[in-house]
Amino acid sequence: MSKIKTKFTERIGIDMPILGFSHSTDVTAALTKAGGMGVYGIAHDPPDKVQARIDAVRGQIGSRPFGIDIMMPKGMPESETLESVQAKLPQANLEFVEGIAKKYKVPEATTKTFYNTVLRSPSYFEGQLQVLLSSDVDLVAFGVGLTPDAVGRLKAVGKIVGALIGSPHHFDAYRDIGLDFIVAQGSEAGAHTGTIGTMVLVPEIVQMAGDLPVLAAGGIGHGSQIAAALAMGAQGVWLGTSWLATSEHAQGDHAIGDRLRGKLFAAGSGDTRITRGSSGKPQRQIRSAWTEEWASPDAPEPLKMPYQHALVGDLMTAIEEHEVDPLLHSPAGQGVTWSLELRSVAQVFQALSDQTIAGLDLVNSISKSP
Ligand SMILES: Cc1cc2nc3c(=O)[nH]c(=O)nc-3n(C[C@H](O)[C@H](O)[C@H](O)COP(=O)(O)O)c2cc1C
Known part of the structure; x- marks a missing residue:
């Protein structure tokens, strides 16, 4: 299998610069097995369920690396x-x-x-965090919100820690808290999202981030976009929508049923x-x-x-x-437009990898003069 290396993929020990977010443990494991990194989102798992989810992934991938994504939005009530x-x-x-x-x-x-x-609350998040601190998860990403204290505690136990952002203003708030990577997520993305497009946000954050690795996210579902993200200085990509209509997501925890999958297949880029x-x-x-x-x-x-x-x-x-x-x-x-038929995570991953290499080759073949 081909490999594309960046400094960040070398650091986290994966073969292709593709990280995939999912609420399915089977999808997460399949992503890591395919040569990328699966990142399982625990937003919907109460603290007493989190260890079982981690075990479900670890049981399928052995010592290969995977991540957990946690949401810690600000302003949630504790006393309600x-x-x-x-x-x-x-x-x-x-x-x-x-x-x-x-x-x-x-x-x-x-x-x-x-x-x-x-009801989301600070104690719900703290309970989830406690499980992560004592787990063998390799990487932790913060979705909506974080606290510098949580980042520091995860770093102290050796986790690679990153955060998703949707604007330069978010980056300003996060730049000095010791993060290991940033996911610059453009507005095209599935789920919580901002207003700035991926094509604008990624190079802007890459420039601001200096040596801090940036992953590109939002609307990416074709390898030509991965090649473009690498050309913009991203050290990898972070995809969510691409895995929703896979065979692994049709089973197990948070399974997606036939009717919803049919809607995903039918949807084009304008149908979100x-x-x-x-x-x-x-x-x-x-x-x-x-x-x-x-x-x-x-x-x-x-x-x-x-x-x-x-x-x-x-x-x-x-x-x-x-x-x-x-x-x-x-x-x-908006990248839902590339979900057209039932495929496994490995098949989607292979197609993305082939298209990325074709995209990089295409750019390399364009003649340049000094
Ligand atoms: C069904 C779904 C659920 C998501 N849930 C979360 C979440 O709980 N936490 C989070 O940080 N990001 C979440 N995301 C966003 C992804 O982490 C990722 O940034 C996004 O999917 C990238 O854009 P794309 O959907 O165009 O690939 C979710 C995305 C999808 C599609």
């Missing part, structure tokens, strides 16, 4: 519970959500998920939309009746994180559990 927040939700927002359930005939949720059982309707923060999702309802002129202003989630948690659980079309949705980036 899901029930206490739900008792105070504004009437207009409750009526709007009940109206969606009625309009699309959504049956009641019978399952317990992150959405309808957890940013909404605050799910978490309270802007999140890019595949376009669905869910995104359109929250964008309608009758919709109330979504609540802030974590209150929006307390408002819609039961309904989101029910939509997923009963696969209710047309409300069924998922975070997804």
